[in-house]
Amino acid sequence: MKRITMIGDVGWSRFYHLGDEAMTEMALDALNQRGGIEVTLIAGEPAHASEMYGVKAIPRIGFKRNRPPNITRMERVLEFARTEGASGGLAPGDPAIRVIEAVRSSDAVLIAGGGNLNSMFAHHIYERVTLGRIAQLFGKPYALTSQTLGPLIYDEDRKLVYEFLADAEFLGSREGYTTKFAKQVGGKRAVIRRQVDDAFSLEARDSDRDDVSDLTNEPFILASYAEKASSPVLSDSRYHEILTEITRRLADETGLKVLLVPHGGGFPPAQHTRDQIANAQIAEEIGRDRVEPTRMLTARQLVALTERAEFVIGTRYHAGIFAGAAAVPFISVVPNLYSSIRMRGAAENVGMEQFVLPIESIDDIVDTGVGLAENRSTFHEVLKESSVRRREEHRDWWDFVVAHTVGDESGVKPDASSVPAPGFFHAEEITNGFGTELEANRARLAAIESYGLLLAKRDRQLAVARREAHEATRALDRSEARHQRQDDMTIVKFARSARKLQRRLKRSARRALNHAPAAIAPRSE
CATH class of the missing domain: 3.40.50.11930 (Rossmann fold)
Known part of the structure; x- marks a missing residue:
């Protein structure tokens, strides 16, 4: 073993x-x-x-x-x-x-x-x-x-x-x-x-499909949103407003139900948190029966639910991973630097990079969603080929992982040439013919990444400078306190010396008086 x-x-x-x-x-x-x-x-x-x-x-x-x-x-x-x-x-x-x-x-x-x-x-x-x-x-x-x-x-x-x-x-x-x-x-x-991301090959079981059957009784859009923007240039309140508008318009313009599925939350008896709270707020503000926040699901249950979606949209990275694996079209909505890098990479793996859109391109996001809903079967067929090939590579990947860590049953580890890392095929880019600002959106994504890195580095430099200034101030305070203590000790020592000298003088005076000759005593008249 x-x-x-x-x-x-x-x-x-x-x-x-x-x-x-x-x-x-x-x-x-x-x-x-x-x-x-x-x-x-x-x-x-x-x-x-x-x-x-x-x-x-x-x-x-x-x-x-x-x-x-x-x-x-x-x-x-x-x-x-x-x-x-x-x-x-x-x-x-x-x-x-x-x-x-x-x-x-x-x-x-x-x-x-x-x-x-x-x-x-x-x-x-x-x-x-x-x-x-x-x-x-x-x-x-x-x-x-x-x-x-x-x-x-x-x-x-x-x-x-x-x-x-x-x-x-x-x-x-x-x-x-x-x-x-x-x-x-x-x-x-x-x-x-x-x-590919390891979650790509996670599989749903029949029991998982049974567990989400109550959510699949009519066609739906699956939406997964992070609870906050995590962006230095987009406030959480503005982020929330945009997601509310996008979700409302998708529900109205497609006529489909929108399921808001949390990726970060708690199972009972834990209290609702993060995505669960944000989803409830979005649903309440929209006020449509067709916009429904779901309970917290396990990863396998979400895989099962994704298989049935008309399309997937989200600011959550793994929403696109599960969708690509299930050959379901998806839109990845980018609010920040970290999301852009991960989402663009994940979408590229299955040819969907044109469907990664900056969050403030609201019209293009909605138009793309409407287009995906109307053409799901076409996209499903194209994505199926990428999904099958990626899963095959992924199986080879895990053969590689095991071979190069623990070896075979006898413990023999192969050299790199005998069990090489699997290839990684180039997925053909799928055209997004529904948006109108493809090049502008690409430029916005590049700006999100460049500006995000710049701001992050600046913030780090400021944080380091503040820390160094704080440490320097503490060192100065310690130095001043030390000098003050030294000064205080000098005064104390001087005072002690003065008191000792005073006592010695008093003792000397008393001795001198006690031994003084009678001749100098005062004479009586």
Whole structure:
């Protein structure tokens, strides 16, 4: 039995992030299908994750968003692993100890899909880098699958990311941007392979289709919106207004029901949160029976629902992933830098890049939606070919992953030539003949990315400058306080010396008076 320790951004009882869960769930499926592999999953809440996925689960090492304490924690964890607990100072119940033990007893480490190698989430970078270094200490290979790199890698994180990518067996890139950026950040040693997002091959079961049958009794548009814009140039209130207008117009102009499906939310008994709250607000403001917020669905249930949609629209990245896999036409609506990079890459993988539109191109978004609804069968046939070929590649991809991490049943790992990474065919671009501003929309998307990067870098520089100014101010305050204490001590010492001198003088005067000759005593008359 081969053993893999795998980390996924999954496993919370009060919050379900559908896309992240889907990638990890599909990775578990792929490993199980290849047989003879036991997985230990590193997750947010191990007991909950274990119940969900039927595998052994352990907690994360645990890092925070601030880098100085993260550096200290990483060094202590690695020292503990290096010395087999002789130093490092980890308490007996520290979750890092369980991770160290899991990696030591594994044959390989796998970092499941996501966009966690991003300086906006420093705790995720340190979690994964530390996991990779533990693997290296024990001579275990580690690899990454279904990744988006960046787009923000700050200067203070570059060395960490460079070494992490350079020492990995390989990195699976889910879009062209990451393929290019990884070569810049990871150097010549980094082995980058192109693939589709791992959630692409997640399959619905008959039970999942039964679970959503109450939502499919009439033709519908499937809409999945993130709860906020996450943009420095688009307010959340304006974002909400635009989504409300787009949804209202699609319902009115197509005559179709619109199902608002959350990708981030909670299952009962957890309270509604994030997308669930935003969807309810949109539906209430529109006030149409044809616009309906749905309950929280599992990833497999959403795959089942997507199969039945007339088309899919969303600011959620994985809405397009599920649609492309099901050969259902889709529109990806871009509010920010991160969305643009991921959505354009995902759409390109199935030829739908002309259907990635900036959020403020409202008329083009609605016109494109109406066109897709009227021509669904045509788009379905074209997308089916891409979907079938991508799934075939994806099966080959997971053969590659297993072969280059744990090897065959006898543990023999092949050389790169015997089980090479699968090819990645170029999907022909599908024309969007419904919008009127194709070139303008492309320019807007490029501007979102360029301006977003510029603002992010500026904000980072300002944050660093503020931190340095704060540290300099604290150092100055400490220096002034130290000098003040020194000055105070000088005064105190002087006062003490003066009092001692005064006491000595008094004692001397008394002695002199006591020993004075009688001759100088006052005479009586």
